[in-house]
Amino acid sequence: AQSVTQPDIHITVSEGASLELRCNYSYGATPYLFWYVQSPGQGLQLLLKYFSGDTLVQGIKGFEAEFKRSQSSFNLRKPSVHWSDAAEYFCAVGNNAGNMLTFGGGTRLMVKP
Amino acid sequence: DAGITQSPRYKITETGRQVTLMCHQTWSHSYMFWYRQDLGHGLRLIYYSAAADITDKGEVPDGYVVSRSKTENFPLTLESATRSQTSVYFCASSAGTSLYGYTFGSGTRLTVV
Numbered sequence: 001a002q003s004v005t006q007p008d009i010h011i012t013v014s015e016g017a018s019l020e021l022r023c024n025y026s027y028g029a030t031p032y033l034f035w036y037v038q039s040p041g042q043g044l045q046l047l048l049k050y051f052s053g054d055t056l057v058q059g060i061k062g063f064e065a066e067f068k069r070s071q072s073s074f075n076l077r078k079p080s081v082h083w084s085d086a087a088e089y090f091c092a093v094g095n096n097a098g099n100m101l102t103f104g105g106g107t108r109l110m111v112k113p
Numbered sequence: 114d115a116g117i118t119q120s121p122r123y124k125i126t127e128t129g130r131q132v133t134l135m136c137h138q139t140w141s142h143s144y145m146f147w148y149r150q151d152l153g154h155g156l157r158l159i160y161y162s163a164a165a166d167i168t169d170k171g172e173v174p175d176g177y178v179v180s181r182s183k184t185e186n187f188p189l190t191l192e193s194a195t196r197s198q199t200s201v202y203f204c205a206s207s208a209g210t211s212l213y214g215y216t217f218g219s220g221t222r223l224t225v226v
Contacts, residue, residue: 004155032212043117043203043217044156051212090155099144099163099210100171105155 002027002093004104012110013081021076021107023091032094033074034101035065039087047089050074061085086111119204119218126194126225134189134221136204144207145187146215147171147179149200156203162187194225 003026013019025031032051036044048059055067065076074091091104117138126132136145143164148156148171158171160179168179176198178190187206191198201222205215 006155034214036217041219043205043219044215045217046214049212049214094210094212097210099161099169100158101146101215102158102172103148103156105153 002031002095002100002102004091004093004102006089006091006104006107008107009105010108010110012112014112015083016080019076019078019081019085019109021089021091021109023074023076023104024072025074025091025093026072027093027095029096031074032096033065033067034092034094035059035063035074035076036090036092036103037061037087038090038106044090047076081109081111083111083113085109117204117206117216117218119202119221121221122219124221124223126223128195128225129193132191132194132223134191134202134204134223136187136189136218138185138187138204138206138216140206140208140216141184142206142208142216143184144209145181146205146207147177147187147189148203148205149173149198150203150220151200159189159202191223194223196225199223199225 005024034049035047038044092101120135146161147159162168162181204218
């Protein structure tokens, strides 16, 4: 069965600082990986996704993520955080049949002025 | 107005009552999903549907019933609500498999008293 672990429940960074959110997955085949963001009281919005090819993927809002097969990781990064990035971030893995996304528990990001 | 809409946004019901959460999408997406979001568990898949009249169980289907007589609607029914079903429920849709990424509704916050 596929699973996703986000080790950090909360992260606080200063505005303008760099950000890295960790994601580790477990899946037997080549994974399809996603990062979603959820603002308070809202649904989830897709930030980026990885299927194959270049292991560094670019997303919206200046985010990027790097797939590392040897570490079973798909960490999300941003070089300079803005106050509007404060939200909850979810990593997800999709199965090959494409009918199921499994989400991690989420990381809540707080941004200090 | 295009998009995916959930209703109601908030619902309080009593233990043992039947309650139906509505989900409507205007894109004619073939796939639709119901997730519940609970603190510490992230999002867990309840049911999904690949097309009209085709539904299948997800990770936590017990106590829930779904139907999909029309492509655009995917209601979720709690046949006899229990306190453990207090949660935030999200509906999502996708043009195809999870590889396309999901579009989420804004959620329904359900409280069972």
